[in-house]
Amino acid sequence: DILEASVEQNAVIWVNGDKFEFSAEAMRCAEALQRSWGAMSACLERWSRSSEQPLTFSKPAHKELKNTLLALDTAWAAFEKKYIKELINIEDKARKLIVEAIDCEKVLLDVEAKFGQSQALSPQHKSEYRKLVACIACLNSVANF
Numbered sequence: 001d002i003l004e005a006s007v008e009q010n011a012v013i014w015v016n017g018d019k020f021e022f023s024a025e026a027m028r029c030a031e032a033l034q035r036s037w038g039a040m041s042a043c044l045e046r047w048s049r050s051s052e053q054p055l056t057f058s059k060p061a062h063k064e065l066k067n068t069l070l071a072l073d074t075a076w077a078a079f080e081k082k083y084i085k086e087l088i089n090i091e092d093k094a095r096k097l098i099v100e101a102i103d104c105e106k107v108l109l110d111v112e113a114k115f116g117q118s119q120a121l122s123p124q125h126k127s128e129y130r131k132l133v134a135c136i137a138c139l140n141s142v143a144n145f
Contacts, residue, residue, distance in 0.1 A: 002080050003037070006030040015094040016142040022086050029079035036068075036075035043068045097142060101135035108132050 009030045013020050043065060049057040060068070108128040115122065 002076070002083065003033075005083055006033040006037075006079055009034075013090060015090055016097065018094065020090045020093070022083070026079070026082045026086055029075070029082045033072075033075040033079040036072040040068050040072045097135070097139055101132065101139055104128065104132040104135050 006029075009027060011022050011027055013022070043060045046057060046060050047065075050059040108125070108131075111122075111125050111128050115125070
């Protein structure tokens with residue numbers, strides 16, 4: 001998935017109907033990974049051709065192969081770290097609707113536990129009940145998006 005994400009380089013992701021954008025740094029890391037991937041592919045292609053046609057093509061030097069692998073590993077780790085970190089932040093933001101609904105339910109349950117059913121029609125109970133219903137309606141609309 002990491003390599004695929006670097007290839008696609010989609011700067012935008014939609015979650016629960018909300019648009020989230022990856023940072024310019026994440027996009028630069030994706031581009032760097034693609035460049036390193038291309039360099040590794042070229043190095044391996046030369047290696048392969050040198051085996052097939054040793055008089056025409058020479059194998060990459062050990063140091064070149066080592067440096068190319070190191071550059072690929074470094075670029076991969078940098079992109080993976082940035083991309084996953086940003087995905088986690090996006091997930092946290094997207095989860096806020098559920099967290100908000102849970103918090104509203106807890107407040108409503110506390111009001112009901114404190115005042116009992118006799119206060120079910122009190123202004124505070126009605127207000128908390130409306131908040132919970134609004135949260136659930138929002139979750140429903142996002143789920144149906």
